[in-house]
Amino acid sequence: MAIIIDGKKLAAEIIKDLKKEREKIKESIKLGVVLVGDSASALSFIKRKKEVAKELAIDFRVYLYPSTIKSKDLRKEVSKICRIPEMKGVVVQLPLPEKINAPTVLNAVLEDKDPDCLSERNLAKFYNNRSIVKPPTVSAVDFLLKKYRVNLKNKNILIIGAGYLTGKPLAVYFLNQKISFTVLEKDYKNQEKILKNADIIFSGAGKPNLIKGKSLKKGVIIFDLSFNFYHKKIVGDCEKESVLKKASLYSPVPGGIGPLTVAFLYSNLLTLIKNKEA
Amino acid sequence: MAIIIDGKKLAAEIIKDLKKEREKIKESIKLGVVLVGDSASALSFIKRKKEVAKELAIDFRVYLYPSTIKSKDLRKEVSKICRIPEMKGVVVQLPLPEKINAPTVLNAVLEDKDPDCLSERNLAKFYNNRSIVKPPTVSAVDFLLKKYRVNLKNKNILIIGAGYLTGKPLAVYFLNQKISFTVLEKDYKNQEKILKNADIIFSGAGKPNLIKGKSLKKGVIIFDLSFNFYHKKIVGDCEKESVLKKASLYSPVPGGIGPLTVAFLYSNLLTLIKNKEA
Numbered sequence: 001m002a003i004i005i006d007g008k009k010l011a012a013e014i015i016k017d018l019k020k021e022r023e024k025i026k027e028s029i030k031l032g033v034v035l036v037g038d039s040a041s042a043l044s045f046i047k048r049k050k051e052v053a054k055e056l057a058i059d060f061r062v063y064l065y066p067s068t069i070k071s072k073d074l075r076k077e078v079s080k081i082c083r084i085p086e087m088k089g090v091v092v093q094l095p096l097p098e099k100i101n102a103p104t105v106l107n108a109v110l111e112d113k114d115p116d117c118l119s120e121r122n123l124a125k126f127y128n129n130r131s132i133v134k135p136p137t138v139s140a141v142d143f144l145l146k147k148y149r150v151n152l153k154n155k156n157i158l159i160i161g162a163g164y165l166t167g168k169p170l171a172v173y174f175l176n177q178k179i180s181f182t183v184l185e186k187d188y189k190n191q192e193k194i195l196k197n198a199d200i201i202f203s204g205a206g207k208p209n210l211i212k213g214k215s216l217k218k219g220v221i222i223f224d225l226s227f228n229f230y231h232k233k234i235v236g237d238c239e240k241e242s243v244l245k246k247a248s249l250y251s252p253v254p255g256g257i258g259p260l261t262v263a264f265l266y267s268n269l270l271t272l273i274k275n276k277e278a
Numbered sequence: 279m280a281i282i283i284d285g286k287k288l289a290a291e292i293i294k295d296l297k298k299e300r301e302k303i304k305e306s307i308k309l310g311v312v313l314v315g316d317s318a319s320a321l322s323f324i325k326r327k328k329e330v331a332k333e334l335a336i337d338f339r340v341y342l343y344p345s346t347i348k349s350k351d352l353r354k355e356v357s358k359i360c361r362i363p364e365m366k367g368v369v370v371q372l373p374l375p376e377k378i379n380a381p382t383v384l385n386a387v388l389e390d391k392d393p394d395c396l397s398e399r400n401l402a403k404f405y406n407n408r409s410i411v412k413p414p415t416v417s418a419v420d421f422l423l424k425k426y427r428v429n430l431k432n433k434n435i436l437i438i439g440a441g442y443l444t445g446k447p448l449a450v451y452f453l454n455q456k457i458s459f460t461v462l463e464k465d466y467k468n469q470e471k472i473l474k475n476a477d478i479i480f481s482g483a484g485k486p487n488l489i490k491g492k493s494l495k496k497g498v499i500i501f502d503l504s505f506n507f508y509h510k511k512i513v514g515d516c517e518k519e520s521v522l523k524k525a526s527l528y529s530p531v532p533g534g535i536g537p538l539t540v541a542f543l544y545s546n547l548l549t550l551i552k553n554k555e556a
Contacts, residue, residue, distance in 0.1 A: 103406045120402030127405055128381045128398065154467040162453045175440045175449055180466040188458040189432040 002244045005144060005251040011259035014143075014267065015055055021270050022056045025277075030059040031115075031269060032081045032090040036074065036100065037067030040229055042093045048262050049091070056266055059086070071101040078108035089115045089269040094165065112276055115268035126169070129176040132275055133268040135169040140260035141202065141223060142173070148249055150200065150221060157181040158198035160211075160237065166204030166225040203237040213242030223251040227258065280522045283422060283529040289537035292421075292545065293333055299548050300334045303555075308337040309393075309547060310359040310368040314352065314378065315345030318507055320371045326540050327369070334544055337364070349379040356386035367393045367547040372443060390554055393546035404447070407454040410553055411546040413447040418538035419480065419501060420451070426527055428478065428499060435459040436476035438489075438515065444482030444503040481515040491520030501529040505536065 022029075031053055033046060046062065053060035063081055065074060082090050090109045096102050103120060111121045117135045125131035126138075134142070145152065152174075162168045162183050174181045184194055186205060195201075195215045203211060204225040211222070222243060224236035236253025244250060251257055300307075309331060313320060324340065331338035341359055343352060360368050368387045374380050381398060389399045395413045403409035404416075412420070423430065435452065437445045440461050452459045462472055464483060473479075473493045481489060482503040489500070500521060502514035514531025522528060529535055 103403075103408060120399065120406065123405060124398030124402035125381075127401060130381060153465065156468070162456065168453050171449065171453055175446050175461065178440060178463045178465075180461055180463045182460040183453065183458055185456045185458045187431065190434070 002247040002250045003148070004244070005148075005249065005256050007251065007256040007259040010143075010147070011263040014260070014263040015052060018056055018263070018266055018270060021274075022058070025270070025273055027088075027273075028059060028086050029057075029088045029269070029273065030061055030084065030086045032084065032087050033060065033062050034065070034074075034078055034081065034090065034092045035062055036065045036069060036093075036096055039095055041227060042095065044234070045262075046093060048259065049265065052262055052266055058266070058269070061087075067097045069100075071099075071104060074100060074105050075108045078105060082108070082110045082113050087113065088273050089113050091116050091265070092118070094118075112272055115265050115272060117268065127172055127176075133271055134173070135165070136261040136264040136268060137166055137225060137257065138169050138173045139264035139267065140257050141170060141225075143260060143264070144223065144251060144257075148221075150249070152177075152179050152200070155199040156197050158194060158201045159183045160201065160203040161185065161205035161226075163204040163206065163225075167202065170202055170204075170225075205237045207237055208235050209239045210237040211243060212239045213244070213246045216243065216246040218246055219248045220246055221249040222247050223257060224253045225257050226253060228253075280525040280528045281426070282522070283426075283527065283534050285529065285534040285537040288421075288425070289541040292538070292541040293330060296334060296541070296544055296548060299552075300336070303548070303551055305366075305551075306337060306364050307335075307366045307547070307551065308339055308362065308364045310362065310365050311338065311340050312343070312352075312356055312359065312368065312370045313340055314343045314347060314371075314374055317373060319505060320373065322512070323540075324371060326537065327543065330540055330544055336544070336547075339365075345375045347378075349377075349382055352378060352383050353386045356383060360386070360388045360391050365391065366551050367391050369394050369543070370396070372396075390550050393543050393550060395546065405450055405454075411549055412451070413443070414539040414542040414546060415444055415503060415535065416447050416451045417542035417545065418535050419448060419503075421538060421542070422501065422529060422535075426499075428527070430455075430457050430478070433477040434475050436472060436479045437461045438479065438481040439463065439483035439504075441482040441484065441503075445480065448480055448482075448503075483515045485515055486513045487517045488515040489521060490517045491522070491524045494521065494524040496524055497526045498524055499527040500525050501535060502531045503535055504531060506531075 050060050090113050092106055106118045107120050109119045114122050117133050122131055159167045159170055200221045202223045206226045208228045208230040224238050226236040228235050234254045328338050368391050370384055384396045385398050387397045392400050395411050400409055437448055440446045478499045480501045484504045486506045486508040502516050504514040506513050512532045
């Protein structure tokens with residue numbers, strides 16, 4: 001019987017703790033969210049973030065720009081938002097339109113106002129294992145691994161898809177911990193064998209029904225990190241019913257890593273504020 | 279029969295091309311090398327760099343500091359060296375003494391004077407696949423893969439040891455190219471099976487005789503990236519004689535990746551100079 005991770009419930013517990021942390025901070029806190037265009041996934045991510053902001057008495061401000069905006073102008077806007085009084089954090093909601101130079105826009109977020117850990121200053125510190133905050137997905141995974149006492153040593157660890165917000169930072173997290181792992185990209189021919197041998201899978205492929213129960217080892221642990229719109233529903237990479245027959249622990253989509261990622265975004269925000277006060 | 283890569287010969291060819299590039303640059307060029315203490319490997323690396331500098335009419339300046347120097351003071355020294363007239367590049371020779379905070383010292387190297395690509399500004403750009411220069415080891419590997427037309431697709435690619443100058447940047451290089459690979463750390467129990475299945479091995483474990491022919495697949499391609507002092511000799515991770523019986527292509531130590539890494543350090547230096555002129 002698979003244990004299904006209840007990310008919403010766990011996130012609620014984390015947010016409860018964050019509330020206490022929030023109360024200790026006497027200042028008012030603004031969080032700016034930069035949204036370009038109207039991608040469905042971006043809008044969906046923002047909704048949940050807004051709810052949590054309210055719980056934490058954080059003034060959540062959305063700054064909306066048309067998808068025709070130029071990288072240079074967006075960069076300037078982000079810089080301006082960072083300098084608004086009481087603005088303690090700025091989130092540039094991804095994905096950005098393809099023609100936008102995302103790294104240069106993300107670099108406009110000041111290092112100490114970057115709870116997503118996506119500016120290159122923070123990314124490099126994370127790469128060098130010396131950052132104050134980690135990318136929220138990594139924090140969420142790290143939390144779940146500890147919560148469920150998942151031992152990573154001597155396990156066949158598999159990352160499917162080295163995406164910018166999922167597999168890639170997770171690979172860095174394993175590199176920094178000197179943990180053995182495999183990264184699987186979609187065009188690799190030995191997929192089936194590698195899947196079948198995996199003890200712990202982190203999937204960020206972005207491909208509905210990619211992972212089916214029959215391809216898996218009995219007792220496998222699966223963290224689904226993807227977020228796909230499929231037939232008007234949000235799904236991950238796993239075919240849920242069949243995967244549940246094989247997995248011993250399973251983080252589903254929706255309701256798994258997603259809510260935790262939002263919780264850790266706010267955890268990062270409070271960490272950055274406290275770090276500045278110290 | 280294994281093809282043994284002659285890194286010295288290939289490096290000489292690259293340096294010949296670099297000479298032409300160098301001649302087009304009318305300015306005089308200084309390269310500053312910061313050496314702390316007297317580690318044998320650091321001294322050995324410097325010797326080769328100095329020879330190449332002479333060939334390229336580059337004024338090679340060594341700045342020597344005692345191993346007792348503090349991180350903060352070393353950082354200041356590096357900043358000062360960056361600002362010396364005609365100083366076009368600064369290399370902080372690794373390894374630094376353990377008590378030195380290496381990332382903060384490396385960050386004192388200005389972005390456009392960092393041919394080693396080790397400041398966090400350049401590392402992050404490399405991570406985001408948008409850097410002007412790549413870490414020299416990565417460039418050397420990239421060069422060899424192209425030179426010998428090694429196809430990475432659908433191959434079992436193995437990185438042994440995620441070291442700061444070898445396996446870790448190589449992992450980022452594969453992540454950026456969306457190539458499947460496995461990172462193997464030393465405490466992993468399934469080492470033998472993974473080694474036996476590998477088609478292409480990059481070894482930066484820093485452990486003499488770790489890789490023996492009997493553990494390998496017939497026809498394997500091996501790039502030995504390590505640099506160990508062993509019984510007063512420089513060796514890599516491979517037991518050369520037995521590995522040669524299995525490998526189809528083999529980059530040995532010494533005389534493999536090392537000379538190429540030095541060549542690409544200078545290639546990076548000239549790239550940075552030309553980029554500033556443009």
